Structure formats: structure tokens, C-alpha cells
Amino acid sequence: MNDIIKENDNNITEEKVVPQKKPDPRSKLAKPERMLVLNSSPHLHTTKSVHKIMWSVIIALIPAMAMSFYYFGVRAGLMILTCVVATLSTELVMNFMKGEKITISDGSAIITGILLALTLPPTFRLSSAVLGAVVAISLGKHIFGGLGYNIFNPALLGRAFLQASFPVAMTTWSNPITLKYSAIDAVSTATPLGAFKFEKILTDYSDLFFGNIGGSLGETSAIAILIGGIFLLILKNADWRIPLSFIGSVFLLGSIFWLFNPNQYPDPIFHLLSGGLLFGAFFMATDMVTSPITPKGGWIFGAGAGILVIIIRLFGGLPEGVMFSILLMNGVTPLINRYTRPRIFGESRK
Amino acid sequence: MNLLLLFISAAIVNNFVLTYFLGICPFVGVSKRVSSAVSMGLAVMFVMTITAAVTWLIYHLLLVPYHIEILEYVSFILVIASLVQLVEMFIKKVSKPLYDTLGIYLPLITTNCAILGLALFSVLRDYSFVESLVFGIGAGAGFTLALVIMAGIREELELSNIPKPFRGAGITMIVAGSLALAFMGFAGLISM
Amino acid sequence: MAKTPTPLSKEFLKGLWNENPILRMLLGLCPTLAVTNSAINGLSMGLATTFALLCSSILISLLRKIIPSQVRIAGYIVIIATFVTVADKFLAAYLPEISKALGPYVPLIVVNCIILGRQEAFSSKNGVGRSIIDALGMGSGFILVLLVLGSIRELFGSATIFNLQILGDWFNPWMIMILPPGAFLTLGLLIGLGNWLNERKVKI
């Protein structure tokens, strides 16, 4: 802790350009205008609200978890449990290695575990899922200094790691048990986006809406995600601008391409309901640590992610691009913060 | 090959820094401040474009006709070194403010492997003169993009509680790896 | 420069750890990342670089009194580029498989900062014998890291080291390790490990 304070002091005295201060997200909740946080976590005066937020996110994820259980059976529960146990254990090991206070009770590791599990295919090997969870917590969070300092969404980073490591397993989907009445491992299927991209097959809207389709555990049921997402927005635990501009820009751009050539490009409703768009927009993009702190930044973040989703879905090699889009926008978030931050009076432009 | 695809390929899909590991030294060294990253990126882009043109001419009008391709590496590196020198002198004469911004980065560019890499790739892939030029601009734009994103992140990380052994180069590599992961989403953009 | 000369053994060992070109000085990162998707590629690249480094160091320490300092950089890069061409054509003529695997990263040794850096910092100021020791030490340090990195990436990415099956069928290779992100992440962790060991004053 002393080291950190010393380092920060150095930065300010030695450099002509004072680095941008991104407040710890927890302090932002208490006092949004507070721009200078020099001590390291934990911020005791705000710990309570961190707990509250984290647990409300977990509650918001319940509908999606319930639907995944309904469509994919015991396997879904097993996957969620495995990931959560793995993230919690990694968190504990990391705390121990860094010799810091144990942080498993703040709920963030649980959320990372649930989010990761919900973005994996139902038949994915549990041992590989553990690898994803370990990467998410260690490389996604603790190497940056722990909660509040990470640049990339840990769950998405873990998932991207798995996608690059096991490309075939990560794109092998199975039908929901409600559709086949057989063991889920038996039949492999395509996601609606994959079916459209490679074979130009459209999926029925009601199936998309309720989630009776192939896909990652938690992303298939639009209605469950909407319920959870709206719950989060009502509690003001997520910046509404991000999902709005994210979904809005996908809808807008999707419409333009669809009107331009309906045979080549799917309609905007299909874009919204398929793949991980809603799940990503409500639960991944709104992560307070890795998204911009300014309202204007929120708009830019969402719109940028939406544009990238459309580019990847329509012109890229992969059927789905929500994960990559959010990760890319996570990467440019510091730049967005830098250029949308309200200037303090008398401060130079640099 | 379609020139637009070539540009997108060089700048994003096969980003010089994130997929070919070219220009890693300045990527680690000059990515602490966004402002200097922008200047460095522009300087590299500028030199890349000129290098792409000049080395193409040297290779196809001098080395190939006289069957002295063996001198490829020697001549390329000499060309790049003198080019950087010339560009530096030229900028100094034409625009003082521009020189003040780019000046200190120009000598560093000689040993930036992205520049030599650009010339080598363009010979290896048998690009035409125009293709080689577009390739140069695209690669420079991609380098600038990666460098500026990295600088933004590193400014932010200065306030982080990064474990001591990872401060500096270690965390830069981890962030670069994460960015490279994110950039994998663009794979296939050029095949559709 | 009237200091007592450092013992030769120390001159050699500094390249392996205290002044390791990759982990401590962060030089030559491009080839370090690019060709370490397998142990054999890492080793070949290390050897090719060491060859160019050794030859350039010998020649430049011999010529150090003749080359005027204003044109020394130009002279150095011509000499380095010459030896790199020799190494590149040797690989292409006698070891075509390796040459194909390393591709344009062999000619890129020309701009490897390790080589030019050693000429500037060492060979231009020291005699032949000492320069040879220095080049061998730096080269070994470079090879060592490339070999370790290549082995780790090959082990997790293909379950093999030097094409020998190490991990059994139960292991599902992590494809990412032989892809660019795996290179960055592994090197990042290795640099962190190096710093951690160094802090604890681990010496070899």
C-alpha cells in the first residue's frame, strides 16, 4: 500500500502530464464527482455498496440461470457450479500469493464465474471451463491489481482465452433438451447466427425470444436476460446508456443493411434476439470497472461495440462478435475516458 | 488483391504489432503516454509509406535486373537508415513544430523492425508498386492504432496496484496478449 | 577506463541472468515472440542470432580503431546485415525446413537491438577476446530464454517438446499458446517471474 502511494506521488511530481484519474468504481457510486483516488483498495467507506451491487447483479442473473437449467438440464447447473468454485479458489490463491486481504466475499469472483459459465456451450468440458475461470481471475483481474483496476472484463477474457484455445469445442453446440427429448450430448446443432451465416437459415422468433435454440448456456433466452437486465437498470446498478446505445446501434445498422439487401443480411430483430447481444449488452458491457466513467463515454462505448458487432457478424469470419466487440471497447475505454472527461477549470488541454 | 482488403488486412486483421510482433520495442518503449504514442505512430507511418515505395523501386529496378538479390538485406537497411536521416533533415527544415513533435522518435525508427519487416514482406508477397504503397500505409495505421490503445491503457494502469514484478514490461505484454485476443475477432474480415 | 578488468567468467555470465537481453534489458522482443511457437524454432533462431552477433562482434572489435565514430552506425549495420544474409542463405540452402518455419524473421535479425546494442556498448570499446566472451554470453542468454519460451508454448500448445510427446492423450492442447496472444501472455508471465526471482536476489 505504501508503494502505491509513493508511485502515485512520483507520477504527479515527475511528469508534466498528470495521468488521467479513473476513480475506483466503488467510489464513483458514492460520489460521482470525486476524481482523485490515491489510496489502494479496499476503500472501506464504500465496501458496503460494492457488496450490494455485486449481489444485485447475481440476483439479476437468476432468470438467465433458471432458463439455462430448464433448457440444458443438470449440465447447466454443473457448469455454473464448476466455474464459480474455480473462480473463488483462484481468487483465494491470488489473495494468498499477493499477501492481501481475502476478497472472495465481495461477490465479484462469483459473478465472474457465473458470467463465464453462462457464455460457454452446454457440452463444454468442465476441466477446460476451470482453465477459463483461472485465466479470468488471474490474468483478467489480479495481475492488474485486483477488483477495480482491470482493463478487460475478466469473464470475457477467460472466454476469449477458451475460444482461442479450444476453437472446435467452443463452437460445438447442442440442442436444448426441450427440443429433442434426448441427452444433450447426442446431437450437435448450429446457433441461429451460425445457421444464418453459413446456410442462410432463419430461426423462428418465438424460439429466439424464449430461448429454445442452440447456443451458450445463458444467452439463448432473450426474455430471461431482459428481466434481469431491467432489474439492474431499475436499481441503477448499470449505466442504462450502454445497453441502450449498444442495442440501438446494432438495430440501426442491422436495419440499414437489411433494407439494402434482405437476402444477404438478416433483419434487425434477428440481430437483437440471437447470439449473445442482449446478454453482452446488459451484463458484460455494463461492468463498471471496464466501461467509461462519463455519460458521454457510455454512449460512445455502446455505439462502438454495436458497430463492431455488426462488422464482425456481417463481414467477419465468425458468426458472432459480441465478445470481441466488448473486449475491444474495453481496450479503448481509457482513451474514451480521456477524451470525454469534463475538464476542470484552468486545466490545460493536454 | 483488392486494395481496400489489403489495407484492412495490414492495419487490423494481420496487425503488425499484435500478430506479426513487428515493432515491439517501440511498442513497449514509447507507449507510456498517449501524446507521444500518437507522434511516434505518425512518424512510423510516414517513414513506412516512403520506405515501401523506395525499397520496392530498389528491389525491382536495381537488385532484380542485375541479379544481386543477395544484397537485399544490406541495401534495404542502408536505404532505411539514410531515409530516416533524410526525413529528419527535411522535417527540420520544413516545419519546426512537426520536428519538435516527431524529432526525437525519428532516429529510433531505423531499428524498428516493423520498417524492415514491411520491406521484406512486400518482396516476399510479390506486391506491385501500388499494393506495396497501400500495404505500407495500412501497416503504419495498424501500428499507430495498437500503440495509441496501449498508451491509453498504460496511462490508466499507472494508478493500479499491479504486483511489483509485473510493472512495466510484464503487464504491457499481458495487455498486448489480451488485445491480440480481442483482435482475433477480426479474423476472416478479408475473406468474405 | 582504468578500472580493474572484470573477470572473463563474469563477462560471460552477465548475459545469462543479470543483463539477460530479453528478460532484463527487453531487447530483441520481436523474434522472441514470433518464432517461439516450438522449441526447435526458438533454438534455431537463437543460434542464427548468436552467429550474427558473434561474427559482428569479432569484426567490429577488430576494426574499432579504424571506423570513424561519425559513420560507425552505418558501418555496423552493413557488417551485421552481411552476416545475417550469410546465416539466412545458409539456412535456406542446408536446412530448408527451418528456414521456411522462421520465414522473414531471420533477415529481421538485422534490426535486432541486441546485436547493434552490443556493438555500441561493448565491441566498439573492448578487445577481440573480451568481445567474443560477451557475444557468447549474450547469445547464450538469448538462446536460453527462446528455448524456455518455445518449450513452454510447445508443451501447452501441442503437448510436445522438440516434437516428442510429453503430455498424454488426456491433455487437450491449448491452441492459444501457439497463436500470437499466447506468445504475449507467456512472455509477460516469464518477465514477471524473472523480476520476482531477481528481487529475491536469486543468482546463478
Added chain:
Amino acid sequence: MNKTTKMVIVLTVITGLSGAILSSWDSVTKPKIEYHKLQALKVAISDVLPSYDYYEEKDIDGKTIYIGKLNDSTQPTGIAFKVDGSGFQGNLSIMVGVDPSFTSITGIKVLEQIETPGLGTKIVEDPSNKTDPFWFPEQFVGVIFSPQINVVKNSIPQNSNEIQAISGATISSKAVVRILNEDISIMKELYQSVN
């Protein structure tokens, strides 16, 4: 001796020396490098063409074709040529062999590719890969490209102009087929314009 002259002389000597070393080294290595190149070409041609005793090289409009012939006949047994285009990540270069009437493929061999390891690279990998017994290039032997080659997913091809895509690497599979469809017809016109 003044400074500038010394600088010029030293640099000239170094450059000259470098040129001398390299040109002598070039004369040693060049034949070997050329030999490897020729060997690789011969292997590629023999992989894609049916039986032949020798092949003739012919340039048509800047494109090189290799015509396989038997010793006792002037009729070609097959024609091979290189085609390229963009794959998933970058350039794909393929040697393709067709029968003399340009109706079916006698073999393909991917010469250069930078597809995703483990996925797209299956367009070249041999069947010794135990996880996937199916060898992509093998499918193309005997495929008829009229009107064009089509790709099917997750099912056994029913028609003689169909190819099954590699699972998980649809784009790479489609890229190979697209390049073949485009370039074979171009080569067909070229070839028939001369004969």
C-alpha cells in the same frame, strides 16, 4: 588524411567487402536454394497430377502451367497450375491438377497458408491427426466442377460436385473452394484459347 575522406574510404571498403563476401556466398548457396525450390515444385506437381513420365512447363499470358505427359504419347495426362486468393487470415496458394479436358480435379495441394492452427490448417493436415480421420484435400480428387464446386456442411456429399466442409473451419473450406471455382475457369479459358 582528412576526416571526410577517411569516412568515405572506410565505408566504401566495408561495403565492398560485404559485397565480395556475399557474392561468393551466393554462388555457394544459390544452386542449393534453387534445387530445393525445384524439388518442392516437382513434389507438388506429382501430388496433384495422375501418372505421367515428364511434365512440360508452358507460359500462357504470364501464368505458368505444367502439362503432364507420358513418354509414348503426345496427349497430356493432366494439367497442373498454381492458384491463389485470400483465406481466413491471409493469402492461400494452392497447386491444383485437372484432367486435360478441364472437367474434373485430379488433386490439390495447399502450398502456402496462414489459417488458424488446429482449425483452418486442417485444409493441409494429413489424416495421421487422430482426432479427425477426414482429410480435406483427398475429397477433391475426382470432383467435377460443373457448374461449380459446392460446399456442404455436416453431411456426406451426395453429388460429384460437392465437398464437405471441415467442421469448425467453414470459412477456410469455403475459401479453398471459392479460389478453385474462380481460378480454374479462368485457366480453362486461357488454356483453351491456345489449344
